[in-house]
Amino acid sequence: MEQFKGQPRLPKFAVPKRYDIRLKPDLSSCNFSGSVVIDVDVVADTRFLVLNTANLSVNTSSISFTSRNRTFQVFQLSKVEIFEDDEILVLEFEKSLPIGEGALAIEFDGILSDKMKGFYRSTYEHNGEKKSMAGTQFEPADARKCFPCWDEPAFKATFKITLDVPADLVALSNMPVTEEKVVGQLKTVSYKESPIMSTYLVAIVVGLFDYVEDHTSDGDKLYRYFATPYSLPKLDMVAIPDFAFKAMENYGLVTYRETALLYDDQHSAAANKQQVAIVVTHELAHQWFGNLVTMEWWTDLWLNEGFATWVCYLATDSLFPEWKIWTQFLDEFVEGLKLDGLEGSHPIEVEVKHASEIQEIFDAISYKKGASVIRMLQSYLGAECFQWSLGLYIERHASSNAKTEDLWAALEEGSGEPVNRCLGTYKDLYVKIDKWQSHFLASGSHGDGEWIVPITLCCGSYDNRKSVLLETRSTTLDIETRIGGEDDGTSAICSWIKLNIDQTGFYRVKYDEDLAARLRDAIENKYLSATDRFGILDDSFALCMARQQSLISLLTLMAAYWDDHDYTVLSNLIAISYRLERNAADAVPELLDFIKQFFISLFQESAEKLGWQPKAGESHLDAMLRGEVLTALAVFGHDPTLNEASRRFHVFLNDRNTPLLPPDLRKAAYVAVMQRTSAFERSGYESLLRVYRESDLSQEKTRVLSSLASCPDPNIILEVLNFLSSPEVRNQDAVLGLSVSREGRETAWTWMKFASTEKAEEIEEFFASRRRPSMARTLKQSIERVHINARWVQSVQTDEHLAEAVKQLAMQH
Ligand SMILES: *[C@@H]1O[C@H](CO)[C@@H](O)[C@H](O)[C@H]1NC(C)=O
Ligand SMILES: *[C@@H]1O[C@H](CO)[C@@H](O)[C@H](O)[C@H]1NC(C)=O
Ligand SMILES: *[C@@H]1O[C@H](CO)[C@@H](O)[C@H](O)[C@H]1NC(C)=O
Ligand SMILES: *[C@@H]1O[C@H](CO)[C@@H](O)[C@H](O)[C@H]1NC(C)=O
Ligand SMILES: [Zn+2]
Numbered sequence: 001m002e003q004f005k006g007q008p009r010l011p012k013f014a015v016p017k018r019y020d021i022r023l024k025p026d027l028s029s030c031n032f033s034g035s036v037v038i039d040v041d042v043v044a045d046t047r048f049l050v051l052n053t054a055n056l057s058v059n060t061s062s063i064s065f066t067s068r069n070r071t072f073q074v075f076q077l078s079k080v081e082i083f084e085d086d087e088i089l090v091l092e093f094e095k096s097l098p099i100g101e102g103a104l105a106i107e108f109d110g111i112l113s114d115k116m117k118g119f120y121r122s123t124y125e126h127n128g129e130k131k132s133m134a135g136t137q138f139e140p141a142d143a144r145k146c147f148p149c150w151d152e153p154a155f156k157a158t159f160k161i162t163l164d165v166p167a168d169l170v171a172l173s174n175m176p177v178t179e180e181k182v183v184g185q186l187k188t189v190s191y192k193e194s195p196i197m198s199t200y201l202v203a204i205v206v207g208l209f210d211y212v213e214d215h216t217s218d219g220d221k222l223y224r225y226f227a228t229p230y231s232l233p234k235l236d237m238v239a240i241p242d243f244a245f246k247a248m249e250n251y252g253l254v255t256y257r258e259t260a261l262l263y264d265d266q267h268s269a270a271a272n273k274q275q276v277a278i279v280v281t282h283e284l285a286h287q288w289f290g291n292l293v294t295m296e297w298w299t300d301l302w303l304n305e306g307f308a309t310w311v312c313y314l315a316t317d318s319l320f321p322e323w324k325i326w327t328q329f330l331d332e333f334v335e336g337l338k339l340d341g342l343e344g345s346h347p348i349e350v351e352v353k354h355a356s357e358i359q360e361i362f363d364a365i366s367y368k369k370g371a372s373v374i375r376m377l378q379s380y381l382g383a384e385c386f387q388w389s390l391g392l393y394i395e396r397h398a399s400s401n402a403k404t405e406d407l408w409a410a411l412e413e414g415s416g417e418p419v420n421r422c423l424g425t426y427k428d429l430y431v432k433i434d435k436w437q438s439h440f441l442a443s444g445s446h447g448d449g450e451w452i453v454p455i456t457l458c459c460g461s462y463d464n465r466k467s468v469l470l471e472t473r474s475t476t477l478d479i480e481t482r483i484g485g486e487d488d489g490t491s492a493i494c495s496w497i498k499l500n501i502d503q504t505g506f507y508r509v510k511y512d513e514d515l516a517a518r519l520r521d522a523i524e525n526k527y528l529s530a531t532d533r534f535g536i537l538d539d540s541f542a543l544c545m546a547r548q549q550s551l552i553s554l555l556t557l558m559a560a561y562w563d564d565h566d567y568t569v570l571s572n573l574i575a576i577s578y579r580l581e582r583n584a585a586d587a588v589p590e591l592l593d594f595i596k597q598f599f600i601s602l603f604q605e606s607a608e609k610l611g612w613q614p615k616a617g618e619s620h621l622d623a624m625l626r627g628e629v630l631t632a633l634a635v636f637g638h639d640p641t642l643n644e645a646s647r648r649f650h651v652f653l654n655d656r657n658t659p660l661l662p663p664d665l666r667k668a669a670y671v672a673v674m675q676r677t678s679a680f681e682r683s684g685y686e687s688l689l690r691v692y693r694e695s696d697l698s699q700e701k702t703r704v705l706s707s708l709a710s711c712p713d714p715n716i717i718l719e720v721l722n723f724l725s726s727p728e729v730r731n732q733d734a735v736l737g738l739s740v741s742r743e744g745r746e747t748a749w750t751w752m753k754f755a756s757t758e759k760a761e762e763i764e765e766f767f768a769s770r771r772r773p774s775m776a777r778t779l780k781q782s783i784e785r786v787h788i789n790a791r792w793v794q795s796v797q798t799d800e801h802l803a804e805a806v807k808q809l810a811m812q813h
Helices: 221-226 270-286 298-319 330-340 364-381 383-397 404-415 513-524 530-545 551-559 567-587 589-610 620-635 639-654 663-675 683-694 698-708 714-724 731-738 742-754 758-797 802-812
Strands: 014-026 031-042 046-052 056-067 077-083 088-097 100-111 118-126 129-137 158-166 170-173 177-183 186-191 204-207 236-240 253-257 293-295 400-402 428-433 438-441 453-459 465-470 497-499 508-511
Touching: 014 046, 031 046, 056 077, 056 088, 118 204, 129 236, 129 253, 158 170, 158 204, 170 186, 204 236, 204 253, 221 298, 221 383, 253 270, 270 298, 270 620, 270 663, 293 298, 293 383, 298 364, 298 404, 330 364, 330 530, 330 567, 364 383, 364 404, 364 453, 383 400, 383 404, 497 508, 497 513, 508 513, 508 530, 513 530, 513 551, 530 551, 530 567, 530 758, 551 567, 551 589, 551 802, 567 589, 567 620, 567 742, 567 758, 589 620, 589 802, 620 639, 620 663, 639 663, 639 683, 663 683, 663 698, 683 698, 683 714, 698 714, 698 731, 714 731, 714 742
Parallel strands: 014 158, 236 253, 293 400, 428 508
Antiparallel strands: 014 031, 031 100, 046 088, 056 100, 077 088, 118 129, 129 204, 158 186, 170 204, 177 186, 428 438, 453 465, 453 497
């Protein structure tokens, strides 16, 4: 039996075809009993069956195997062993099992854990009473904690589920109910057998739920896009109070964290609404990408997540075109670039040797870089050709599994382009320009691969475009039009050159001084699109952090955005200013006030334009922008903002529905209140706790939590940390409160090191279990970031022109 230990994958001499599962959860004792009959197809001569199990107590005397080959012969077990580290159950029989079908029956018991994985319990309040419910979270590899199974995505089978549950509760599974029988306090609920699917998509929810119901016509958008109908007869979406991720795409039964599904007209912000749309469409996209066509193994996780992330923007854009969601996609794009810029990054396809390593790759590379690469391909191949090729891919691999090569094959077939060679990580592109004739040189200064990069550029106008497939490390491109001259931005003369039009390519661009200055002018003169303004800013910030560009030139560029009112551009400007403020506080504390003053002046224009009070019929984006701009002014200590926030907050305390503090403004007000809170003036903090306790909307609670730790007083930070670790805060939410102010960092660090309360351990365990296998990689990445910051701080300290320049910038605006 030892031969089965330490193997990355299960042996394939027997494959499951159908599971008949019966489960009986006991919500008061927090355990469950179950039985499963698995129809398996023995495909090679063997005396062994090897399947997954974890944290189940398997009743070994209940195990039987009945062959359906010729006779219905029962096979005697000679040995049963569980290897806990490998999470496998190995059954050895007295003689070889005949080729063909047989039925494996197993009875088992388990614990309804509180770890938000496997078959687990969650709690909620009903009429002032604390109640328990049960739910499942199986991805990536925890179905084995609920029933013994071949727990790998490629072992697809059908599932027939039966539940024994309290008669007064709602019990849901992937498929519709076929029969419900009540016996006393209990009911037995049977569900229709599912189509073939992977184990990680099986789901069960048992609890007290209210619901709304609707029917869609057959012609919904995703059906039309993929040219394949949704394959199950129903789709439930359920919010579960304790939930580890944002949502989980279980086939026909999507589960969500409350903040990602429940929307309240009175108390949800525009940002909440957008988040719900993004998450819901992401999970629905998975019903095709992931559930119908599943990755062969976790190595290709990016196929699932990259696509779902990309498709959710496509779907949201068609539902809410006024949100300009494709511009907002750039937030995902830069997260992908950021992680990919580290040495400790990984390619989108990752080798996974052990189940424990799977969790690690649910990261920005699989989701965000994956989606960015797809967007790049779509832009390169053309939307129509791309959609058509995807249809081909779905049709070809429906109800089956696929690898990355299979997708490339479909795209190549559809487009006739060498898609396969086009992928990878590219780092920086350098642009150099001569006076009358220009060329750009690409040099992969670090990294030893060569990639094929579709390069686009435009020159003086969006009508004057060029594109080239960069196939070697360096290439020269002649630009025919002349550089310089008088120009109103629309003529063909190149007064500026922008590479990577609309940021569709997954790479960064570094411009030389002259080109950068021309782009700054183009930004101020509003010649460039929002996506391009965003890209120039973000590339410049990345280059500055990498010490390839001075802080002065970054700040000078930022100044060009003082009159920019685009939500996504400004939101990134704000995010960058937060990062710079933190780093500058370490590097040049004596300049901190000037830097803050500069940032305030940058955002004031927008704040004044938007005003505090929402305008009737204003756009979704303005509503979100107002909140972010005011929050930034509060964080940088702008007194008029702090005063107005506090005035409105006090009205709100007496009337939670006051029009003076609509949901879009609340985060800003809460942050402002915490800026003025100290150990001597703690009423703001206490009022916020009251808001937290009196709200039953998770979005409101998390809004409060994410504001508390912005307080500059370390004494209050300590109290906040203790509150976060109290039973009043769910583990999954405590994490949100941990983004502490610069001033509170030391306190938080000490608290993390020495806190030994049970809850602190739980939070740590939450982190650990989310990240455990990734510890090695995540730790490496964090250490790399610390070094990058340290080197940056040093380089800024030795810049002797900085002080003068910063003071000037602060005065000018
Ligand atoms: C669940 O726990 C209760 C109380 O401890 C016990 O009586 C029962 O046998 C357990 N059931 C299972 C299936 O383990
Ligand atoms: C599963 O069992 C392992 C030990 O085998 C234990 O460390 C872990 O806490 C258990 N997990 C759950 C969810 O019960
Ligand atoms: C284990 O299974 C056998 C055979 O089905 C059954 O007789 C026995 O009661 C079971 N034991 C437990 C503890 O459930
Ligand atoms: C039954 O099992 C025997 C022995 O493994 C094998 O040779 C034979 O092909 C099987 N028959 C069928 C119908 O699968
Ligand atoms: Zn997903």
